[in-house]
Amino acid sequence: MSVTTPPAPFTAEDYRARMDRAAAEAADAGLAGILVAPGPDLVHLTGYQPTATTERLTVLVLAAGREPVLVVPTLEAPDAEQAPGAAALTVRDWTDGRDPYAVTAPLLDAGTGARFGVSDNTWALHLLGLQKALPATSYVSLTEALPMLRAVKDARELERIAAAGAAADEAYREILTVRFEGRRETEVAADLAAALMRFGHSQVDFTVVGSGPNGANPHHEAGERVIERGDMVVLDFGGLKHGYGSDTTRTVHVGEPTDEERRVHDLVREAQQAGFEAVRPGVACQEVDRAARKVITDAGYGAYFIHRTGHGIGVTTHEPPYMIEGEERPIVPGMCFSVEPGVYLPGRFGVRIEDIVTATEDGGGLRFNNTPREMAIVE
Missing domain, CATH: 3.90.230.10 (Creatinase/methionine aminopeptidase superfamily)
Incomplete structure (x- = not known):
């Protein structure tokens, strides 16, 4: 069996560069920002992969000129804070019984007609919750808006x-x-x-x-x-x-x-x-x-x-x-x-x-x- 040395892990700086690039590409595409739920885009951008993807809202909020924020349930905050890219963002938690969309809404520069990219595997439950909290906003899938987000590898x-x-x-x-x-x-x-x-x-x-x-x-x-x-x-x-x-x-x-x-x-x-x-x-x-x-x-x-x-x-x-x-x-x-x-x-x-x-x-x-x-x- 061939044995190879594992590659060096990605650093917080690597993840910061990816998030900055994604936010800039979103702005160039005319988006107010992007919302990234658990899945491959979140792993690529932050290194964070929740142990369980549930009905509880987890979302990374990225926008040009603003600090990246990862919204997570309180019970998952300790794991999120240990993620490889955690040092490059702010983790904000919400507790059961509190409206997670009310927590997330102030993080969005959601003027009238603001349009956000949303990762393809976002639960409809969460997208509808955000739409209810911010009725003047609209959303588009990241595959449609930023299809090359992960395409070019370093x-x-x-x-x-x-x-x-x-x-x-x-x-x-x-x-x-x-x-x-x-x-x-x-x-x-x-x-x-x-x-x-x-x-x-x-x-x-x-x-x-x-x-x-x-x-x-x-x-x-x-x-x-x-x-x-x-x-x-x-x-x-x-x-x-x-x-x-x-x-x-x-x-x-x-x-x-x-x-x-x-x-x-x-x-x-x-x-x-x-x-x-x-x-x-x-x-x-x-x-x-x-x-x-x-x-x-x-x-x-x-x-x-x-x-x-x-x-x-x-x-x-x-x-x-x-x-x-x-x-x-x-x-x-x-x-x-x-x-x-x-x-x-x-x-x-x-x-x-x-x-x-x-x-x-x-x-x-x-x-x-x-x-x-x-x-x-x-x-």
Whole structure:
């Protein structure tokens, strides 16, 4: 098993810089501020992840020119005050029986028509409570208002994503040594999950094992189907290591494949390479999708490539930017995202190949997954 030194933890200064940047971006977007509930945005901005997300209001209030304030229930204040970014903000608590929205409202510069960004996973209960306390305000989701809030990673974040990708690669190398034929998809999925944990993941988010016709469903959940000789098997797996995501896909074959299966696999590999080669700073995200999709379409399989080519990754597995037609936002160095074309033949088999990549300052792309993309033959 490979052993790596854990990366240095983020500091209060790191979190302060993130909060300042978020507040400035909100002001540039015409927002009076942003409200961040427990979830990935709060972890990214403060390092705080409540042990329990309940009906009690917890919210980070950010606005340009104002001190960041984290509103928490009194019983959770001790934990909030120990969060990695706590030194860069003020923690304000409220006790049970008191109106938390009345506590929060004075923290908002809520003039008539003031508009605030709200993290996507904010409970409706809390948003409606704020609207009732401040009826002249309006709200917009952060994905809509600030889609690039977490998209561009700094060097220390890239280090974590690289470590997660390397651990996923090790898990794949290990899974090639186990037996597939005669075992259930769930058994192979359990092997994958165990391998991810052995190689340093703190959390396994998904282990897709799509054998034979199940591989034609891109998000097939491993089931009780017994894997047979002659099956193509899609393996898509990932989770969190050091708080950042891994996500990789390889497609293997049990025994010798047919000529058609080899041809489709080679086609997807060519499309994945074309998508990767399109990754350059300044290029629109949609160009990655166009490059990969063109290869598959030109070969006559366009109708069987049924999803976008990629998604961003960071503290969550799926986040902006998205590599899809219509996304004209330019790629920026430090953006991390998947390149994962696929071909799915209903009732027969599927093929997908996926790497996490980033755009680099020197003008190209860098892969965080480096296992062979050629078809592997398993037993």
